[in-house]
Amino acid sequence: MPSTPVRVKVRSLVEGAAQGALLFADVGLSFWGGVDPASGEVIDRHHPLSGERLAGRVLAIPSGRGSCTGSSVLMELISNDHAPAALVLAEADEILTLGVLVAQVIFQRSLPVVCVGHEAFNRLRGQGFVRVEGNRLTLSGRRPQDHWRAMDVPWQSPAPVSLDLTEQDRALLDGAHGKAAQVAMQIVLRMAEIQGATRLLDVTQAHIDGCIYTGPASLRFAEQLVQWGARVRVPTTLNSISVDQRRWRELGVDPALGEPASALGDAYMAMGAQLSFTCAPYLLDTAPKAGEQIVWAESNAVVYANSVLGARTQKYPDFLDICIALCGRAPSSGCHLDDQRLAGLLVDVPQPAHMDDSFYPLLGYHIGALAGRRIPLIRGLEHAMPNLDDLKAFGAAFATTSAAPLFHIAGVTPEALDPNDVLAPGAPLPLETVDTAGLLASWRELNSARDTRVDVVSLGNPHFSLSEFAALASLCAGRIKHPDVVLAITCGRAVLEQARDAGHLAVIEAFGAVLVTDTCWCMVGEPLIPAHATTLMTNSGKYAHYAPGLVGRGVHFAGLAQCVEAACAASAPGQPPAWLHPIVRTESPTDV
Template sequence: MPRPTSLTVRSLVPGAAQGALLFADVGLSFWGGVDPLRGEIIDRHHPLSGEYLTGRVLAIPSGRGSCTGSSVLMELISNGHAPAALVLAEADEILTLGVLVAQMIFERSLPVLCIGSEAFAALRGKAFARIDGASLAVFDHIPVDNWQPSETPTQARDTSTAIELSEFDHALLNGAHGKAAQMAMQIVLRLAELQGAQRLIDVTQAHIDGCIYTGPASLRFAQQLVQWGAKVRVPTTLNSISVDQRRWRELGIDPLLGEPASAVGDAYMAMGAQLSFTCAPYLLDSAPKAGDQIVWAESNAVVYANSVLGARTLKYPDYLDICIALTGRAPLIGCHLDAPRKARLRVELPKLAELDDAFYPLLGYHIGALAGSRIPLIFGLEQRQPDLDDLKAFGAAFATTSAAPLFHIAGVTPEALDPAQVLEPDTPLPVATIRLEDLLVSWRELNSARDNRVDVVSLGNPHFSLSEFARLAQLCRDRVKHPEVVLAITCGRAVLEQARDAGYIDVIETFGATLVTDTCWCMLGEPVIPRAATTLMTNSGKYAHYAPGLVGRNVHFASLAECVDAACTATASGRLPSWLQPALPMENRSHV
């Protein structure tokens, strides 16, 4: 029998398992990165792309990207396509929460371990892993033995807690406010313990990302809460759902998706949530103010709330969001506090020429990957005055590649107007200097299409704002879309009505665009994207990253103006923006 390497671990969710080791040193977003029905890794930018998780021990530094990763993992556990275990370098609340909810609702689980960066590096090249409680053994070869796990209960646990609880907290925990609130409080406390919180705080509002339909388990979870009498305790908005609830039949969506996806939205509204259905709740009149303690899920919304509005929220996993909305109580940890909002990485930008709107999503995508879980402080945009749409696009792309819930831009974002305010005194930061050549690498990564043909132009990820509609109407006026190109825009109902009242929608519909509400491009597929379509074009760094895995099409990424031009010609120009052209060798610049 081969001699194993034994490692010291922290058990986030206890259990016992073994399997072939699937290792990567890059974080993975389960939403948009893993097929919830088959367990295939579909993130085409990830080193494990094409691998299957089922029955294998997945070792990744952490999750990243979408808050819906918890829902995808719960779905995989429910349908039997989950990994045998998760081994993480650093604790990840999104993935851990998915396992905890599966325990509570489906009585199924898998072990989750946190082992630290040094031990994690030792997993590289290992073939097999075995987990038994707080013990991890890894092997160079598959062992041949009759291993039996020790008795490791995954359900029974001490219900006492070291967290300071109020009288109301105790009442919730004891079931005085109903079974749904009791279950929600149990989950809130379990995550609070894992995070090291000492007490809970009141929140003023919630935004629920768990209303996305990832499969039958996500609907069952929501309907179970309704059956238990769940009612939200704070004003609560809903993220995009998986279909346009009013028009999914008209759009040709299969009832096998349309009916359960719509039912998930109905279930959350039955709990008292508002009919908002937008991934950009910061565009609503109910958007929080600086200093407000909130619970928001949806990765781009979390990053925007923290960074641009100065509100305070963690990057809450799906299902923890509704649990906090049902209790009104959240762990006092992370970005709810002052110190964890400080910068952990200084990013310096190169000298830049005149910019277009493709710059900010590209920069966010690049810095997100560079920062990992560290909060960056970015220098070099002090005189550029990026507007709210620029910051929205930056934040969405940043949240796609980073696990951090916050960014600072010196002289721009509210907490970094004076950069010294987000620095720890006498604590030098590591410095990352970005060159234009580095941004060119990320540009080429987002531009996965090799054919200049454009079949679909995708706009509104995150949902379009009123000012984006104004800009689009200006670009579309007195022009007509190519008959073989689909140009579709996703947006919230409230913004759509504002744009209609302002006269923008008449111009855009005359151009030939399709308007879709309630859902977003991360959930849209055929037939909104025609089956024969092979190539998409978008101005969204987030969607340019996710689309190849989600819908199996390659992508052109460019500015909004380039997208409209492509909609008219059915062809991508392939031009580099002028501000990026200095990254090319001199002899190549005349060819772009």
């Protein structure tokens, strides 16, 4: 540790002054699913900070990653005094920054957020004490013996002098359309400033992730907007909420969760949002078309919209999504722009022989960790013909370990049918190669169960599609699950009715499955997961990652057919799939 203080110049994303013991990690952290909003404990059991408490410490991480709901969790922590004293980032992170800005507006409380760049960030490793003041960061071995005091900076409406605003933008900003729209526009402009945008653009639709209940602060934010007269200006759908709104009492959910979680969904519908309650809005009839400018939150939905549909959205944080929906305007930056959708990383993938459907979520999870914030171009799957369910599973797992809002698969996804279209001319890119050892390591990360027992089989994260219901019905036909195993499926209401009309539900319910709408596995707990249950099984790479921290159970990860077999046998092999030993390259990656 330095004997004399070392000062580092930083970029201030949220002003303020704070100090504390340094808590450092060189791995990004998803606050949602990775930090307990009620205690500030890091609950991501795959993260190097697992078990640490954030309160009062200066947290240094490269950036956030994973869920868009991280902003809501951070606002919750600020409101209940379990937040870090300050955030020090290698790269600007909009999700975490937005959580602090909304806490300023709603609670008049804040914490400083600074960006130091990768070189300075790497020098923080092993340091002891950090003080943040404005655009300066000071490192020392221990707390200085002086009379220095921490300070919050109150919310200040941004001066829009650097932005090219329309007459309608200025009317919203001046309060001509009510206080909710005015505050929303202020927040949009503040984020535009952080992103370096010089103008705003029109969006055609929104998908709101902020309807997930993270605690009292998330409900207070939505109800405050309703009291201010909030009304969305574009067609708006809602993500999964934290309970099945029609059946939470029947399912045994504690009213302490059921009532506020249901009220939160009602608050967003009071603003004019549609009752959709799905984390897979791309399965709705309202799914956007290629090139359409939209504002979607929910990490898997963002990645699917950009990558598979070719629509255009940032990875919008909770709360910024509704602010943009109230204005109908978004910063013209990031994946809204052509040049920001180009690949920043090449990934060569060997195509395994005789693979099953566990290949794509495992691959997405692995490549997401390799990519970080970079948009990858994945080569080697040109003839694999992944279907939409494969891409959905890949994207959800990719969004769990990556902060990137987009991936390209050469010859598969719409913008990379000719992979040269997503490469900047004359700009060589770093190359990563996926191999058996790396995929096996990722498989072991996802398989945290200590024995072969299976108590619960979890399906529908993201929400089940109609084709997944068809596949499950085929696997379940003429069979009955083990009486000691819970098999539950989460899905949206619209897809549930489609599956019922197609005759799939009769077979699946005869098998013994439980069907849950409106919510998804990332919010499900007891009693749907029985108190005595110790082990889950899932075909979702996303849920296999989050479940140990969210519900404290070990996980088996496998394909859909293996999940049905486990539901019948109440046990799982606990071994990697046969196709993973070894992966054989069927042909060389395409040269681009």
